[in-house]
Amino acid sequence: MLVQRAAILVPGWPSSPQLPPARSSILLRPETRAVESLRPARHWLVVVCAGLAGCTSPQSALDPAGAEAQSVATLFWVMLVGAVVIWVAVIGLSVFATKIRPGAYGEKAGLRLIVWGGCVFPVVVLTALLVWGLQMMPVLRAEANGPTIAVSAERFWWRVAYGVEGEPGVAKSLPEGGVPSANEIWLPAGLRSEFLIGSPDVIHSLWIPSIAGKMDAIPGRVNRLVVEPTKPGVYNGVCAEFCGDAHAQMALRVVVVSPEEYEAYVARQGEPASVGADDEGYRRFMENGCDACHTVRGTAADGMVGPDLTHLASRRTIAAGTLPMSLENLASFVGFTHRVKPGVQMPSYGMLAEDEITAIAGWLETLK
């Protein structure tokens, strides 16, 4: 699809339609001239449509799927239209004053324009915008009526715990407990869920553009973000505060489903892994010390450093949104960890034999 879009925009792209060579419009019949004169307009239309299509994505604040994103998008469009109107008026006035009727008004009229147009008008507009923005805030931060989810921003992935009990505040860390997961957050549509956001070491920021605004994850305090997703779907979240080497590869998927599906999902995530412990891949996993960092509930692996892998294969991506979930990608992440995600804290296991890596990846893929 990207290639198709590029083909429309890039002239000379292999698959783009061949246009006839340009000819002087004077030599053409009137109706042909009319069509010819429409061409630039049509080109513009294609560019504008393609540009607007870029606003529609699972990671666009201009394609809202949540109450807060909707408010932000409305604010943005109102301010954009207002800015365009003001820009046109200012440029129009300057053209009028310098080109059309220079010297038509005296210095006094100019001063009056500056006082009314440059002082009074902006004060009124900014006050209206400030009041509008302020009255949105209590509504967007209203009490949650959905689940409380702890999100710990780690280097460089997201530790998630569903159904925790705790409060925000300073000089504290995230509450313990809940159903652990990582790098994918499910949310019930139509309910206000509360994120409790923290970090063990450096500052990050959780941003799911389609659903809500950003909230920083700051060590030593618990921040609160209430999100109200309105449209079921799969959206992207990112780390929006530079946090280190793999900052750009610290993403997550947000899956918005019905409240019933959400309950069923969390119940599934709470179950231990349903795999046999006599598996070859599991043996290799334990032999090579993967359990020092990773937990697979239902087995002896109980490390707390890295992401919980109990239901790894039920997620859509691996390495915090870096690669789609597949056997090949699991194998390449285990074998070439730093090539896939430079700066990641997990060591590369490229020293293992290929069949060993394949066995581990194969076992991980059974962790549905």
Place this chain on the structure above:
Amino acid sequence: MAIGNKTRDNLWTLITAPTIWGVHFLLCYGSVAYGCAPNENIFQTISGFRIFVGGLTAVALAAIGFVFMRALGEWRRNGGRIPHEEDSIEVRERFLEFSTVLLAGLSFIAVIYTALPAAMMVDCR
């Protein structure tokens, strides 16, 4: 020595209004932050602090209004005219008065903007 009026303007009279704005800002945000710390009960109301901010705002606006009216009155009564570009003590005085008027106007609006959140927020969220 006053030049054509009661108050001799200087840098201190010039920055009076922005200083009131700064102190008002500090007290507004500082007091509510103190009241809400450590921000564990986010739905705790801040009624007392809102009344305090309201009173403080009224005092700040009155003080800035006084500075504004004083400087504007003296500038007008003594025939102030822009631009103030002559090299004389008299014109320097008018320039300081006019600058004081502009800064007081800016500070007045800024104090209102500082107080608006307290007018619309009811709790520690």
